Amino acid sequence: MNRMIEVTSDWYLTLSAILFSIGFLGMMFRKNALIMFMCIELMLNAVNLTFITASKHLGLIDGQIAVFFVLVVAAAEVVVGLAIIVSIFKKQESASVDMLSSAKG
Amino acid sequence: MDILILAVVALPLLTALFLKVASKFLNELLTNFITINAALLSVGVSFLMFGYLFLDKFKPIKFELFEWYPSPQIIFEFYLDGLSGVMMVLISGLSLVIQLFSTSYMSKDEKYTKYFEYFNFFVFSMLLLVLSGNFLVMFFGWELVGLSSYLLISFWYEKNSAAKAGNKAFILNRIGDFGFLIGLMMILNYFETFNFVDIFDSVLIKQPSNLDLIILFLLLGAFGKSAQFPLFSWLPDAMEGPTPASALIHAATMVTAGVFMLVRVSPMLQFSELASLTIIGFGLLTALIAAFAAINQDDIKKVLAYSTISQLGFMFIAIGAGAYVAAIFHLVTHAFFKALLFLGAGAVIHEMHHEQNIHKMGGLRKKMPITAAMMGIGTLAISGIPPLAGFWSKDEILASVFSKGGIYYGFWALSLLAAFMTAFYMGRHWLLIFVKEPKNNLESIHEAPKNMTRPLILLGIFTIFIGFINTPFFHGLEKVLEETLHHVEVTHLPKGLTLAVLAVLSIGAGFTGLALAYLIYIFDIISYFKLKIPFINEIKNLSKNVIFINDVGNIVFVKGLKSVSRRVAVTVDAMTIDGIVNGISKYFLKSSKQLSYTQTGLVRNYVVYFGLFTLILVLIFLISPEVLA
Numbered sequence: 199m200n201r202m203i204e205v206t207s208d209w210y211l212t213l214s215a216i217l218f219s220i221g222f223l224g225m226m227f228r229k230n231a232l233i234m235f236m237c238i239e240l241m242l243n244a245v246n247l248t249f250i251t252a253s254k255h256l257g258l259i260d261g262q263i264a265v266f267f268v269l270v271v272a273a274a275e276v277v278v279g280l281a282i283i284v285s286i287f288k289k290q291e292s293a294s295v296d297m298l299s300s301a302k303g
Numbered sequence: 304m305d306i307l308i309l310a311v312v313a314l315p316l317l318t319a320l321f322l323k324v325a326s327k328f329l330n331e332l333l334t335n336f337i338t339i340n341a342a343l344l345s346v347g348v349s350f351l352m353f354g355y356l357f358l359d360k361f362k363p364i365k366f367e368l369f370e371w372y373p374s375p376q377i378i379f380e381f382y383l384d385g386l387s388g389v390m391m392v393l394i395s396g397l398s399l400v401i402q403l404f405s406t407s408y409m410s411k412d413e414k415y416t417k418y419f420e421y422f423n424f425f426v427f428s429m430l431l432l433v434l435s436g437n438f439l440v441m442f443f444g445w446e447l448v449g450l451s452s453y454l455l456i457s458f459w460y461e462k463n464s465a466a467k468a469g470n471k472a473f474i475l476n477r478i479g480d481f482g483f484l485i486g487l488m489m490i491l492n493y494f495e496t497f498n499f500v501d502i503f504d505s506v507l508i509k510q511p512s513n514l515d516l517i518i519l520f521l522l523l524g525a526f527g528k529s530a531q532f533p534l535f536s537w538l539p540d541a542m543e544g545p546t547p548a549s550a551l552i553h554a555a556t557m558v559t560a561g562v563f564m565l566v567r568v569s570p571m572l573q574f575s576e577l578a579s580l581t582i583i584g585f586g587l588l589t590a591l592i593a594a595f596a597a598i599n600q601d602d603i604k605k606v607l608a609y610s611t612i613s614q615l616g617f618m619f620i621a622i623g624a625g626a627y628v629a630a631i632f633h634l635v636t637h638a639f640f641k642a643l644l645f646l647g648a649g650a651v652i653h654e655m656h657h658e659q660n661i662h663k664m665g666g667l668r669k670k671m672p673i674t675a676a677m678m679g680i681g682t683l684a685i686s687g688i689p690p691l692a693g694f695w696s697k698d699e700i701l702a703s704v705f706s707k708g709g710i711y712y713g714f715w716a717l718s719l720l721a722a723f724m725t726a727f728y729m730g731r732h733w734l735l736i737f738v739k740e741p742k743n744n745l746e747s748i749h750e751a752p753k754n755m756t757r758p759l760i761l762l763g764i765f766t767i768f769i770g771f772i773n774t775p776f777f778h779g780l781e782k783v784l785e786e787t788l789h790h791v792e793v794t795h796l797p798k799g800l801t802l803a804v805l806a807v808l809s810i811g812a813g814f815t816g817l818a819l820a821y822l823i824y825i826f827d828i829i830s831y832f833k834l835k836i837p838f839i840n841e842i843k844n845l846s847k848n849v850i851f852i853n854d855v856g857n858i859v860f861v862k863g864l865k866s867v868s869r870r871v872a873v874t875v876d877a878m879t880i881d882g883i884v885n886g887i888s889k890y891f892l893k894s895s896k897q898l899s900y901t902q903t904g905l906v907r908n909y910v911v912y913f914g915l916f917t918l919i920l921v922l923i924f925l926i927s928p929e930v931l932a
Contacts, residue, residue, distance in 0.1 A: 225910040234906070299904025 210251040217244035231283045231293040238279075242272050305366040307352055308381045311391060312430045314345045315398075319423035326416045335406050338419045342399040345426075349395040353388050361385040361786040363500075365436060375495040380436030382499060385783040389631060390433035390563055393638055397555050398426045400758045404646050405547040407754035408653055418458065418545065425451035425548075429556050433563060437497035438487050441564070445483065445528065448557045449476045455548040456541045468540035475537040479527015479561075486520035489513065503570040507790055510574045518571060518578035521564065529561030531619060532589040535612045536853050542604040546649030549604065554611050554645050555638035562618045562634050566627045569791045573625065583623025583704075587717050590616030592852075594724035598731065599846035602659045603648045606732045610685065611641055613725060617700055620718055624711065625794035626703030628781045632773045633700055635780070636692035639769050640684040643762035647678035650751035650759065651736060661732065665741035670748040673756045675737045677763040682733040684766045686726035687813040694810070695770035697722060699796060702805045706797040719812050726816025734824050775802060 217240055224237035246265045253261030287293050318341040322334065329337070356364065363384040371377045383391070402422065409418050428451050432444025449472075457469025487497070493511045494502045511517065525531070530538040541553045552558070565572060565582070572578060590613045597609035614637050621630035651667065651674060652659055668675035684691035687698065701722065705715040750756065773780035775796060796802055822828040829836070848854065901912075 222910070222914055226907055226914070229907070295906045298906075302902060302904030 207251050207255040210247060214244045214247040214251065217241075217247065229294045229296050231286055231295050234295065235279050235283060238275075239272065242268060305364050305381075305383075307348055308364065308366045308383050308434055309368065311345065311348050311352065311395070312381070312427060312434055314341055314348070315423040315427035315430065317341075319420050319427060322416055322420040322423065326420065329416050331406075331410065331415050334416045334419055338402055338423060339399070339406070341423070342395070342402050342426075345395045346399050349392050352383065353392050356383065356385070356388050357783075361388070361783060363786065367436075371439075375491065377439060377497055378437070379440060380498070381434045381440070382436035383434060384787045385785065386563070386566060386631065386787040387433045389635060389780070389783060391430060393635055394426060394429050394433065394556050397638060397642055398422070398551060400761055401547050401551045401555075401642065401646065404550075404649065404755055404758040405545070407752050408547050408649055409545060414458070418455075418548075421451055421454045421458065422548065422551070425455065425552060425557070429560070432560055437499060438490060438502075439497045441567075442483065442487060445524070445560065445564075446480065448552075448560060449473065449480065449528070452476075452541070452552050452557055455552060456544040458544050458548065462543065465543040468537075468543040472537040472541050475534050476527050479524045479534055482520045482523025482527070483525075486517050486524065489517045489520065493517075499567065503790070506571050506574070514571065515575050515577045518568070518575045519581065521568060522578060522581060525561030525565050526585065527561075528564075529558050529615050529619070530589075530612050531561070531585050531615065532592055533852065533856075535589060535593065536856065538612055539605050539608040542602070542608050546604065546645060546652060549608075550642045550645030550649065553608065554641040558611060558615055559618070559634045559638065562615065562622065562630055565619075565622045566631055566787075569622075569627050569788060572622070573792050579623050579625065581623075582619050583714055586616045586619025586621075586623055587714060587721070588616075589613070590620065590721040591717065591724070594721050594728065595846050597728040598724065599843050601662055603651060603661050603664070603732075603736065604645070604659060606661070606728060607641070607644055607648060610644075610725065610729065611637075613721060614641065614685070616721070617697065617718070620704060620714065621700040624700075624704045624707050624714070625792060626700060627788055627791065627793055628773065628784055629696065629699040629703050629794075631784060632780050633696035635772070636684070636696040636766075636769055639762055640681045640692055640766045643759065643766050644678060644681040644685070646755070646759055646762065647674050647681060650674045650755045651678075653755065654748050654751055661735045663743055664736045665739040665743075666737070667741075667748065668737040671737075671750045674751055674759060677756075677759040678733060678737070680763045680766050682729045683817075684770075685729050686817055687722055687809055688817075689806075689810060690767075690770065692766050692768075692770035694813075695774055698806050698809045699773070699775075701809050702796050702802055703794045705801075705805055707794060719809065722809060723812040723816045726813040727820050730817040730820025731824050734820060738825055 221237040221239075221241035221244060224240070225234055228234055228237065246268055249261040249265045249268070251261075253259065283293060286295075286298065290297055318338060321337065322329065352364075356362075361384060363382060366381040366383075368379040368381070371379050402419070405418065405422070409415055412418065425448065428444050428447030430444075432441055432448060435441035435444055453469045453473045456472050457466045460466045460469070490502065491497060493513070494505060496502060506514075527534045538553055538558065542549055544553070593609045593612035593616060597606050597613065600606045600609060614633070618630045618633050618637070621627070621633060651664065651671065654671060655664065658664070680691065684693035687694045689695075701715060701718055704711050704718055751759075771777065771779075797805070828834065845851070
């Protein structure tokens with residue numbers, strides 16, 4: 199009998215945490231708007247993974263429903279976010295967000 | 304008949320209103336036509352009323368215009384008795400004469416029509432004051448004469464000094480009016496009516512306990528309006544107005560409003576010993592200070608202004624001594640000779656091309672014989688030389704004071720001194736203008752136009768004869784006022800030899816004053832005998848600056864209040880109130896500035912905050928899960 203490694207919910211949650219942390223660190227340390235945007239996507243998907251894991255673990259459908267909502271929001275966010283990034287790029291020939299500090303106090 | 308009272312009051316008002324409305328279409332001739340005819344009509348009606356009153360043995364006539372307030376009942380009413388009758392005839396008569404003079408004096412002035420508008424408005428206010436049937440209507444007239452006086456003093460408001468003089472007169476009068484108003488409130492509080500007749504009837508039966516206080520407050524009003532010490536300094540400044548207006552307002556009528564009011568309230572006044580002593584004390588002080596000040600004035604009108612104050616002091620002395628008839632008598636004679644002197648001064652000023660310094664005049668009697676003669680009559684009259692008007696009235700005052708006896712002998716002596724000083728400064732005034740050798744070339748000066756000399760001659764004639772209305776041999780005015788002063792104890796003249804001696808003394812004072820003026824200013828006795836009078840310069844200085852009353856007032860009231868209010872402005876307003884308000888706003892500005900450093904504008908930092916607070920949230924959840932539940 200093959201000794202199968204059982205993939206439990208913990209594994210998924212750990213992966214999700216790792217993904218989220220990568221996304222968060224990316225947000226903190228990268229200046230390129232496009233990369234930051236990707237990091238946001240990463241974090242969103244990490245959350246999605248958590249939802250699905252919880253759904254499977256608890257045997258409830260609610261988590262999967264929440265994921266659909268997150269996907270819809272993410273899609274909408276992509277539209278707006280990409281438009282903003284394009285206009286930033288048009289303005290300063292670079293996608294760096296550090297230059298956009300006119301709201302500085 | 305009684306509706307004619309309304310006509311007397313309303314006529315000048317309507318004239319003023321008409322002149323105001325139609326001023327654009329009126330030239331000088333049309334204005335003259337309207338105002339002189341209105342004044343003539345006014346005089347006619349006044350004399351008609353007075354004649355009617357005379358035939359009716361001066362039984363008072365009442366006229367109620369409308370009820371103003373039901374309880375306590377206040378009626379807009381008029382009251383015509385001997386007292387207001389005399390004032391009415393005096394005011395409308397003098398206003399006619401002075402308007403005649405003004406047509407020439409004010410000629411070619413830009414605001415010619417406006418002048419007559421104000422003038423008529425003043426006459427209306429004054430008539431309202433004297434014909435009022437209760438205290439409230441009187442207060443209206445009282446305030447309105449203040450207003451019209453203000454308008455006429457600052458008539459040439461382009462001149463800064465004129466505008467300031469108007470303000471000064473108004474403010475000093477307000478001090479008096481404030482007292483008058485408080486007196487009125489106390490009267491209403493006690494008597495629950497303003498009607499003269501009701502109040503005087505009830506005061507005869509029972510005197511209020513605060514009668515002294517009421518009278519003293521009314522007195523403050525009289526002091527302000529009649530320019531008594533210490534509220535007199537507005538009157539000399541009021542000479543900035545047109546001279547004929549000064550003649551009517553600041554010599555003949557308005558300033559006597561206080562005297563009139565006190566005689567009107569004499570039924571109350573007789574019960575207050577304190578008030579009588581206050582009146583005579585301040586009257587004497589005023590008469591002496593003003594006479595002293597008049598000795599060394601250089602301005603032709605200022606001498607007359609101080610002389611007016613001094614003569615008003617005499618009237619107050621008479622009231623204080625209880626000689627109400629003498630006070631009104633002096634009021635009437637003074638109105639004539641002072642109007643004469645003022646109009647004479649106006650003629651001189653007009654011909655001297657608005658030069659008012661008497662030292663720059665001299666020898667004018669050859670150039671202006673009629674004016675000189677008429678002003679001479681006025682000077683003799685005010686000095687108390689018989690048989691001119693001033694003698695009879697002033698002598699009556701002096702004799703009445705004497706006849707009271709006791710401490711009043713001292714008052715009499717001081718009054719006699721004031722009378723002597725009056726003769727002295729008036730002699731100096733006339734001699735410097737008309738007799739003394741002129742220093743400047745006055746070749747081009749000639750007699751004033753006929754429209755000026757005719758009113759002068761008319762007033763001159765009155766000045767000679769008006770005294771005969773009330774002599775020791777013929778008590779005309781006393782009979783006129785008999786009904787008014789029915790229940791009032793009036794001080795009467797002494798009889799026989801005492802009266803004769805007193806008369807001789809007062810004539811002596813007059814002649815000595817005039818003679819001394821001649822010796823000093825024409826004969827120049829001081830340098831002739833090389834006399835040395837100690838402290839002469841100090842005395843001259845004191846007189847010229849009116850014993851520094853303006854400066855004292857300036858330091859105490861103006862500067863004192865200014866520094867106090869400045870301090871209050873700095874400590875309370877700028878430091879406390881502004882400090883609190885600005886401090887609050889500064890605090891928020893500062894703290895928000897510091898808080899705003901967290902807004903770096905870098906997205907990365909915001910992410911860090913975001914993460915930080917998420918972590919905190921998670922921590923809270925871990926420590927106590929029930930918080931989020």
